[in-house]
Amino acid sequence: MMVITGLGVVAPTGVGLDDYWSTMLAGKGGIDRISRFDPSRYTTQLAGQVDDFEAADYVPSRLLAQTDRMTHFAFAGADMALKDAGVDVAAIPEYDRAVVTANAVGGVEYGQHELQKMWSGGPMRVSAYMSVAWFYAATTGQLSIHHGLRGPCGLISTEQAGGLDAVGHARRQLRRGARLAVTGGTDAPLSPASMVAQLATGLLSRGMDPTTAYLPFDGRASGYVPGEGGAIMIMERREDAVRRGVERIYGEVAGYAATFDPAPGSGRGPTLSSAIRNALEDAQIAPADIDVVFADGSGTPELDVAEATALTEVFGLRGVPVTVPKAATGRLYSGGGALDVATALLAIREGLVPPTAHVEELAPDCTIDLVRAKPRELPVRHALVCARGVGGFNAALVLRAAA
Structure with a gap:
């Protein structure tokens, strides 16, 4: 572990x-x-x-x-x-x-x-x-x-x-x-x-x-x-x-997976949902076990819809709370995924999910339960962090609360 x-x-x-x-x-x-x-x-x-x-x-x-x-x-x-x-x-x-x-x-x-x-x-x-x-x-x-x-x-x-x-x-x-x-x-x-x-x-x-x-x-x-x-x-x-007598364990890295999207024009769709399912399988948990998703949150309409669709495919319609803390910081590229991991571990520790800053009304095709306006009190046992990189990279990480 x-x-x-x-x-x-x-x-x-x-x-x-x-x-x-x-x-x-x-x-x-x-x-x-x-x-x-x-x-x-x-x-x-x-x-x-x-x-x-x-x-x-x-x-x-x-x-x-x-x-x-x-x-x-x-x-x-x-x-x-x-x-x-x-x-x-x-x-x-x-x-x-x-x-x-x-x-x-x-x-x-x-x-x-x-x-x-x-x-x-x-x-x-x-x-x-x-x-x-x-x-x-x-x-x-x-x-x-x-x-x-x-x-x-x-x-x-x-x-x-x-x-x-x-x-x-x-x-x-x-x-x-x-x-x-x-x-x-x-x-x-x-x-x-x-x-x-x-x-x-x-x-x-x-x-x-x-x-x-x-x-x-x-x-x-x-x-x-x-x-x-x-x-x-x-x-x-x-x-x-x-x-060695550690005072604090923030959480366990329980599951991880990465996929790569097919080339544009290939007729095949994006593979974020596969990365999520593979990470859940690696963690040996079901979608229902995830308490919150820290989404990639591109801020680009087409990519947002694609991610919302992937989350709906795995978790169902508004099946899990979703947040994008990076709306307050901007996208930090390689630093962004790492920062989301740290934020998810703090959410696990505190039982609080930080909000997605400034978002007021969801796009019609983004049917997700987005945490907005204020933090949401929520016992978090398992958190899923998603990230996508320009060029077709997808990654999903499952974090588990320390026993």
Whole structure:
């Protein structure tokens, strides 16, 4: 049995568990006009920014200039999670310590700054660290070096689904013999070059009102708002956690599955429902056992309908409460799935399901029981987290309350 014993959160709605959770329960949003650069020339001008974050509080000074913001978030999340778990990493053999993270965007902000130096001052102005700071696996590598995680290391790049896939892969490494896994996902996609790439998908919202720009399953939905941040978690075998005297177990990773959608024009439909059923089978539970679903919530009408249809196929018409907390933060790409896992574990602990911010009236074809306006008191034994990544990635994760 693989359990989560530590959580670290860096989100537009709060840095640290307490700030993040209280803000989410209050239904407050973290979406606003982009201030990290002038967005006036872009059709999308809103984002979920992490404003109250000082990288120097978490990142060794010599590494600040060598790493991108995506890695700074991961340093912070890992530091919080390890402290939360109360684990003495040094007491675990170094080759039994695993790290698996997810990233979708890479260190594009770092890369852009270095290219600007080259254009203005020539190639000798470019930092040697650009060769690694931009890379998707930089976060896994830096965490491995900093914490001595010399066991199995991995990087997942499946866009929004990546945060769930990383957790699933970390569980696999524990089953194969690792004793501790640092896992989750972070992304920092808020730079001019990154925005150009994101806009190419055609999925981003052009709304200028932070309260209506990103409305999953709402009849007014017109795309999503990007965001930055994510979550890092500590996963262990239950017997190891109990043996070392852990104070708190947030929950068990009971089931996981991933699927890939067929190519457009193939005549075959999306496969999210298959991922959900496979995750339930892996957890050895029935659909009726799920108490709440943390949905992907694209905010794009066609994709919202597809997800609502998948949920109805598995759970029946309004058969299970559904929530999309990321409506308050924007979609954090690989950080979003990981943040949803952390949020679901907090919901299990507190018996409270956070609301889907700002959604008022569901789209006609989205016949789901969406938690809106205020938190819903609900004993949560099993939570399902769903995520979809651009390109056809689907992932589903079942979390179970600690016995």
